[in-house]
Amino acid sequence: DADVTQTPRNRITKTGKRIMLECSQTKGHDRMYWYRQDPGLGLRLIYYSFDVKDINKGEISDGYSVSRQAQAKFSLSLESAIPNQTALYFCATSDLQFGGLETQYFGPGTRLLVL
Amino acid sequence: DAKTTQPPSMDCAEGRAANLPCNHSTISGNEYVYWYRQIHSQGPQYIIHGLKNNETNEMASLIITEDRKSSTLILPHATLRDTAVYYCIVKLQGAQKLVFGQGTRLTINP
Numbered sequence: 001d002a003d004v005t006q007t008p009r010n011r012i013t014k015t016g017k018r019i020m021l022e023c024s025q026t027k028g029h030d031r032m033y034w035y036r037q038d039p040g041l042g043l044r045l046i047y048y049s050f051d052v053k054d055i056n057k058g059e060i061s062d063g064y065s066v067s068r069q070a071q072a073k074f075s076l077s078l079e080s081a082i083p084n085q086t087a088l089y090f091c092a093t094s095d096l097q098f099g100g101l102e103t104q105y106f107g108p109g110t111r112l113l114v115l
Numbered sequence: 116d117a118k119t120t121q122p123p124s125m126d127c128a129e130g131r132a133a134n135l136p137c138n139h140s141t142i143s144g145n146e147y148v149y150w151y152r153q154i155h156s157q158g159p160q161y162i163i164h165g166l167k168n169n170e171t172n173e174m175a176s177l178i179i180t181e182d183r184k185s186s187t188l189i190l191p192h193a194t195l196r197d198t199a200v201y202y203c204i205v206k207l208q209g210a211q212k213l214v215f216g217q218g219t220r221l222t223i224n225p
Contacts, residue, residue: 004158033212043159045212058212090158099166101147102206104213106158 003027004107006091012113013081021076021110023091032074033092033104034058034066036085043090049074081114088112119203124220133190135219137203140184146207148179150188151215152199159202159215162188193223 004025013019023032030051035043045058047066055066063085067075078085088111094104120138127133139148150162163170163177165186170177176189190197202218 042215042217043213048212088156092158100145101164103149103161103164104159105161108158109156111156 004091004093004105006089006107006110008110009108010111012115014115015082017081019078019081019112021078021089021091021112023074023076023107025072025091025093025105025107027093027095027105028071029093029095029105030071031094031096031102032068033094034064034074034076035090035092036060036087037090037109038087046076046089078112078114081112083114086112086114119205119216121201121203121216121219123217124222126222126224127190127193129195129223129225130192133193133197133221133223135188135190135201135203135221136185137187138185139203139205142183142205143207144183146205148177148183148186149204149206149213150175150177151202151204151213152197153202153218154196154199162201193221195223195225197221198223 007022033048034046037043044060049055049068052068065077088109090109091107092104094102096102149164151159153159165177165179179186200218200220202215204213
């Protein structure tokens with residue numbers, strides 16, 4: 001979805017390096033998410049944020065940190081990259097609607113390779 | 116979140132209707148059914164959602180059985196660009212995440 005952008009789209013880094021993945025959205029949504037996808041394992045939630053002052057750990061937050069700089073921006077950092085963090089990373093946004101409906105919209109993904 | 120079961124793969128001829136089934140027998144009354152698809156390594160794309168009634172949009176139709184224990188996503192005139200993995204997801208109100216299972220790998224054949 002063009003309303004959710006991720007940078008960079010591809011990144012190669014070395015073990016031990018700190019890197020940041022960025023996500024921006026123009027949908028005006030309060031909620032933002034970071035997922036990673038590994039072959040055969042589906043998408044797993046890393047961190048999520050329901051507003052600028054609300055940050056929550058997902059199921060696999062170890063080794064990652066996030067920053068919600070504004071409603072529209074949510075960054076994911078790998079403090080010290082390791083090879084098993086090689087994966088496809090997706091950012092998503094959503095807005096909670098009346099009745100509990102919540103549709104998430106995903107960015108195009110960042111392919112990360114840690115050597 | 117309620118568990119969903121989908122066939123691992125399906126084939127469909129181009130131009131024909133593709134019918135993708137999903138079982139969600141443990142669904143509760145306030146859980147929506149969502150369908151997403153992922154075209155090779157791209158971000159998952161929202162297709163449609165439903166609660167109790169059948170739904171239709173510009174991409175697809177969603178048929179939900181009266182007991183809500185299963186649903187079918189219908190792509191009325193499949194094209195080669197519809198080749199993707201399709202995910203059926205049931206999400207409880209207030210749950211933080213979508214749980215993507217293995218989905219159905221749909222291949223549209225010329």
